Amino acid sequence: MLEIEDLKVYFRTNAGKVKAVDGVSFEVKRREKFTLIGESGSGKSVLAQAILRLLPKNAEVSGKVLFDGRDLIELGEEDMRKIRGREIAWIPQSQSSLNPVLTVGFQCAEPVIEHFRTDKRSVFARVVRLFEFLGIGRSRVKDYPHQFSGGMRQRVLVAMGISADPKLIIADEPTKGLNASKRSQIVELFEKVGDKTMLIITHDLNFAENLADRIAVMYCGKIVEVSPAKEFFSEPLHPYSRGLLDSLPSRGLKPIKGFQPSMINPPKGCRFRDRCEFASERCKSEPPLINLNGRFVRCWLYDRR
Amino acid sequence: MIEGKKIKKVFKSGIFGGKTVVAVDNVDITVYDGETVALVGESGSGKSTLGRILLMLIKPDEGRVIFDGVDLTKLKGRELRRIRTKMQLIPQNPEEALDPRWRIYDSIAEPIRIHKLADSRNEEEELILELIRAVGLKEEHLNRYPHELSGGELQRAVIARALTLNPKFIVCDEPTSMLDISTQASIVRLLMEFQKRLGISYLFITHDLELAEVIADRILVMRSGKIVDERSLH
Ligand SMILES: Nc1ncnc2c1ncn2[C@@H]1O[C@H](COP(=O)(O)OP(=O)(O)OP(=O)(O)O)[C@@H](O)[C@H]1O
Ligand SMILES: Nc1ncnc2c1ncn2[C@@H]1O[C@H](COP(=O)(O)OP(=O)(O)OP(=O)(O)O)[C@@H](O)[C@H]1O
Ligand code: SF4
Ligand SMILES: [Mg+2]
Ligand SMILES: [Mg+2]
Numbered sequence: 328m329l330e331i332e333d334l335k336v337y338f339r340t341n342a343g344k345v346k347a348v349d350g351v352s353f354e355v356k357r358r359e360k361f362t363l364i365g366e367s368g369s370g371k372s373v374l375a376q377a378i379l380r381l382l383p384k385n386a387e388v389s390g391k392v393l394f395d396g397r398d399l400i401e402l403g404e405e406d407m408r409k410i411r412g413r414e415i416a417w418i419p420q421s422q423s424s425l426n427p428v429l430t431v432g433f434q435c436a437e438p439v440i441e442h443f444r445t446d447k448r449s450v451f452a453r454v455v456r457l458f459e460f461l462g463i464g465r466s467r468v469k470d471y472p473h474q475f476s477g478g479m480r481q482r483v484l485v486a487m488g489i490s491a492d493p494k495l496i497i498a499d500e501p502t503k504g505l506n507a508s509k510r511s512q513i514v515e516l517f518e519k520v521g522d523k524t525m526l527i528i529t530h531d532l533n534f535a536e537n538l539a540d541r542i543a544v545m546y547c548g549k550i551v552e553v554s555p556a557k558e559f560f561s562e563p564l565h566p567y568s569r570g571l572l573d574s575l576p577s578r579g580l581k582p583i584k585g586f587q588p589s590m591i592n593p594p595k596g597c598r599f600r601d602r603c604e605f606a607s608e609r610c611k612s613e614p615p616l617i618n619l620n621g622r623f624v625r626c627w628l629y630d631r632r
Numbered sequence: 633m634i635e636g637k638k639i640k641k642v643f644k645s646g647i648f649g650g651k652t653v654v655a656v657d658n659v660d661i662t663v664y665d666g667e668t669v670a671l672v673g674e675s676g677s678g679k680s681t682l683g684r685i686l687l688m689l690i691k692p693d694e695g696r697v698i699f700d701g702v703d704l705t706k707l708k709g710r711e712l713r714r715i716r717t718k719m720q721l722i723p724q725n726p727e728e729a730l731d732p733r734w735r736i737y738d739s740i741a742e743p744i745r746i747h748k749l750a751d752s753r754n755e756e757e758e759l760i761l762e763l764i765r766a767v768g769l770k771e772e773h774l775n776r777y778p779h780e781l782s783g784g785e786l787q788r789a790v791i792a793r794a795l796t797l798n799p800k801f802i803v804c805d806e807p808t809s810m811l812d813i814s815t816q817a818s819i820v821r822l823l824m825e826f827q828k829r830l831g832i833s834y835l836f837i838t839h840d841l842e843l844a845e846v847i848a849d850r851i852l853v854m855r856s857g858k859i860v861d862e863r864s865l866h
Pocket of ligand 1: 338339340345347366368369371372373374383385420590776779780782784785810811812
C-alpha cells in the first residue's frame with residue numbers, strides 16, 4: 328500500500344543543513360494501523376509532510392514514496408492535489424490549518440463536495456452525525472474555529488480528515504489535548520472506518536497501544552525500532568524505546584538523561600550513543616537495522632555475528 | 633496568591649447573538665504562592681477561559697480577580713500591563729504565543745528588552761541560550777521562524793519565553809501536549825525547579841490525570857463551567 332524507501336529530507340538553513348529525515352524505509356500494509364512514535368523534533372511530521380508533498384521550498388527530498396505502486400515524489404502537483412484529501416487524508420498536527428473565516432461545518436463538508444460532487448444537504452447531514460459522534464452538538468456546526476475550545480478544534484481536524492472516505496489516513500497527533508473519554512472516541516472512530524490503512528504519529532502511548540498493529544520508533548531522523556505493538560509494550564528492544572517507556576509519569580517521571588541531539592551535526596556512529604547506558608566501543612560506528620524474527624532494531628546489542 | 637471570586641463568562645454567537653455558551657459559571661478559585669493547582673475536566677468545560685480570565689486576557693462578565701491583594705478588574709491600561717509581567721500564559725496552541733514573522737531569538741528577547749533585564753547584547757544572548765538549553769533546544773533553533781520548528785520544539789520555545797521575566801504566576805495550558813513523555817518529564821521537572829527557586833504558582837491545565845497526580849498539590853475538576861470537585865494530594 329505505502330512503501331517508503333531510503334527517504335531523506337534535508338532543510339537548507341543559514342546555520343547548515345538540517346537532516347530532519349535521514350534514510351528512512353518502511354512499509355505500511357493494506358488495512359494496517361502503523362504508528363510512529365519518538366522524540367520531539369526527530370522528524371515524524373516532516374516524514375508525513377514529505378509523503379504528502381507539503382514541504383516548504385527549502386527542503387531537499389530524495390528517495391521513494393510508493394503509494395499503490397506510484398512514486399509520489401515524482402508526481403506533478405496537479406495529480407498530487409487529486410490524491411491529497413481524496414485518496415490520502417491528512418490530519419495535521421497544527422490547528423492553524425483551520426481556516427479562521429469559514430465555519431467548522433463547512434470546512435468538513437468542503438472536501439467531500441469538491442471530490443464527489445454530491446449534493447450539499449446529504450454531506451451536511453453526514454458532517455452533523457460525525458460531529459455528534461465526537462461530542463459536538465448540532466447547534467455548534469455553524470460556529471467559527473475561534474469559538475471552539477482547543478479540544479473541540481482538534482476533533483474538527485479529525486472529522487475533516489476522515490469525511491471524504493479516503494484509502495489512507497495520515498494523522499499527526501490526532502488526540503492531543505483530548506481527555507480520556509474523547510480519546511477513546513477517536514480510537515472507536517478510527518476502528519469504525521476500519522478497513523482503512525493508517526499512518527499515525529503520536530506521543531500518546533495509551534492511544535498507540537489501543538490502536539496500533541505495529542509501532543515504529545524514530546530518533547534523530549532515523550527509525551531505530553519497528554515492532555508489533557503488543558511485543559513493543561511488553562518488551563521494547565532499543566535502549567531509547569526502553570528509556571521512553573520508563574519516563575511515564577506513573578513510573579516516576581524519569582527523563583532519559585541528556586538532550587535531543589543536533590540535526591545539523593548529528594552524533595557520529597549510533598546517534599543515541601552519548602545518552603545510552605549500554606554504549607561501547609563499537610557504537611562509534613553506525614548500527615544497521617537488524618532483523619530479529621520480524622522485529623527490527625538499530626542497535627549493536629542485538630548483533631549476533 | 634491569586635484569587636478568582638464568583639467569576640462568570642458567557643459567550644454569545646449566531647447572527648443576532650442568539651446562541652449563548654456559559655463558559656465559566658460562578659467559579660471561586662485560589663492558587664496560593666508556590667502552589668501547583670491542576671485543572672482537569674472534559675474538553676469544552678471552560679478551563680482555558682478560566683485561565684485567561686485569571687490573567688485578565690479575557691474580561692469576565694461578573695466577578696473579581698485579585699492578585700497579591702490588588703483587584704485586577706479595577707485596573708486599566710498601564711497599571712494592568714505592569715502587573716501582568718508577573719503573570720504569564722503558556723497557551724494551549726503554542727503558535728498563538730509567537731509572532732510568525734519573528735525569529736525565535738527575537739521573540740524570546742522581546743520581553744527581556746522591554747523590561748531591560750540585560751545590560752548588554754552579550755548578557756541578553758547568554759540569558760537566552762541558558763533558557764533555550766534548559767528546555768532542550770539548541771542554538772541552531774534560534775535563527776528560525778516558528779513554522780520551521782517541530783510542534784514540540786515550538787511548545788518548548790514558548791515555555792522558555794514565559795520564564796524570561798521571572799513571573800509569580802503561570803497558567804500552563806496543556807504545556808506538554810506535543811512532547812514525547814521523556815521530554816515532558818524533563819520539562820515538568822524544569823517547571824518544578826523554577827517553582828522552588830522563585831516561589832511561582834502554577835495553574836496547570838491538563839488532560840493527563842496521572843501527570844496531575846504526580847505534580848499537583850491540589851486537583852480541581854471542571855464540568856460545564858463549574859468546579860465540581862476538589863482533591864488535595866500532598
Ligand atoms: N522548515 C524547516 N526548516 C528547517 N528545519 C526544520 C523545518 N521544519 C522542521 N525542521 C526541523 O526538522 C526536525 C524534524 O521536525 P519534525 O516537525 O518532523 O519533528 P517531530 O518529530 O514531528 O517533532 P514533534 O514531536 O515535536 O512534533 C526538527 O529538528 C525541526 O526543527
Ligand atoms: N471566543 C469564544 N466565542 C464563543 N464561544 C467560546 C469562545 N471561547 C470559548 N468558547 C466556548 O466556551 C466553552 C469553553 O471553552 P474553553 O476553551 O474554556 O474549554 P476548555 O475546557 O479549555 O476545553 P479544551 O480542553 O477542549 O481546551 C466551549 O464551549 C467553547 O466553544
Ligand atoms: S548501538 Fe550502542 S549506543 Fe546505540 S543504542 Fe545500541 S548500545 Fe546504545
Ligand atoms: Mg511533529
Ligand atoms: Mg482549553
